[in-house]
Amino acid sequence: ETGVTQTPRHLVMGMTNKKSLKCEQHLGHNAMYWYKQSAKKPLELMFVYSLEERVENNSVPSRFSPECPNSSHLFLHLHTLQPEDSALYLCASSPRGNGGLGGTDTQYFGPGTRLTVL
């Protein structure tokens, strides 16, 4: 138990569905992250929220939309996904939230949501 929880753990959705992934951290951290993990590829950083402000990450398609209502909760809203978006989506948090992309801050991961897009 790392103090970061994610729901749901598994999600199957059609390409026209809209769904949301939820992450909650109980560590009192100031920064939260979304990563995508595909088979045989390194983890890809998608979004960073530092002190509840989004740090831009320009390479993510607009069909992924993050929301951070407070420092403990992070959502990833999904719509019109493609089959190649099927992956494990990991949430992480880190203590400092220094306004950058969190490179020098130790990150703690949740268990992930296994997403399958049909």
Add this chain to the structure above:
Amino acid sequence: GQQLNQSPQSMFIQEGEDVSMNCTSSSIFNTWLWYKQDPGEGPVLLIALYKAGELTSNGRLTAQFGITRKDSFLNISASIPSDVGIYFCAGGGNKLVFGAGTILRVKS
């Protein structure tokens, strides 16, 4: 962009053996982190390194932050069956950059 080369990609272990893996890069990093991921779970932090030359242990695990700040290694001594899984290195600079992972399997 920044990339990490993690090796080996996979290895088989016999119980009791020592295991070594490493990550190298052409870029300099300010921190090195080592994680382990079990099937169906997220990565769990094993060791965090914050200073060049730092050598840190966590039980049977030992990791070092290379002097050049471009590499790090992880050693596991006297491996046990529950050591199987995927081990990731991560270099911290502007953002955290992950290696592709080393898969540890048990020799049958």
